[in-house]
Amino acid sequence: xxxxxxxxxxxxxxxxxxxxxxxxxxxxxxxxxxxxxxxxxxxxxxxxxxxxxxxxxxxxxxxxxxxxxxxxxxxxxxxxxxxxxxxxxxxxxxxxxxxxxxxxxxxxxxxxxxxxxxxxxxxxxxxxxxxxxxxxxx
Numbered sequence: 001x002x003x004x005x006x007x008x009x010x011x012x013x014x015x016x017x018x019x020x021x022x023x024x025x026x027x028x029x030x031x032x033x034x035x036x037x038x039x040x041x042x043x044x045x046x047x048x049x050x051x052x053x054x055x056x057x058x059x060x061x062x063x064x065x066x067x068x069x070x071x072x073x074x075x076x077x078x079x080x081x082x083x084x085x086x087x088x089x090x091x092x093x094x095x096x097x098x099x100x101x102x103x104x105x106x107x108x109x110x111x112x113x114x115x116x117x118x119x120x121x122x123x124x125x126x127x128x129x130x131x132x133x134x135x136x137x138x
Contacts, residue, residue: 009091018087019075025067027124031059057131059107065123080109106132
């Protein structure tokens with residue numbers, strides 16, 4: 001019997017680039033696309049179809065405060081709320097040469113919050129926002 005290997009990507013296989021920088025202090029990234037769908041009803045109590053509306057996109061990037069400060073400096077802005085930028089996410093396993101890419105287009109951060117508490121060893125900042133699309137490539 002052969003060995004089972006899912007060949008899934010691990011966090012160490014992820015690289016995130018935005019604002020022209022490969023983000024070393026990246027702590028997490030989340031992006032989603034969502035359709036505004038609803039059930040269509042006619043005669044009776046069961047749906048007869050699904051109506052599709054607009055598609056929306058959200059993104060959230062988590063990184064260290066030091067990394068966020070360096071990005072603001074490299075972009076020449078006081079706040080990431082003031083700019084739009086593209087984000088590239090690359091998944092790459094060196095052992096198997098497996099790769100996948102995500103291109104997140106025209107990200108607009110809509111919350112810029114810093115929260116530091118007694119006892120913290122570093123500050124992680126979470127930057128939620130919207131984007132104009134997500135493209136996938138293998």
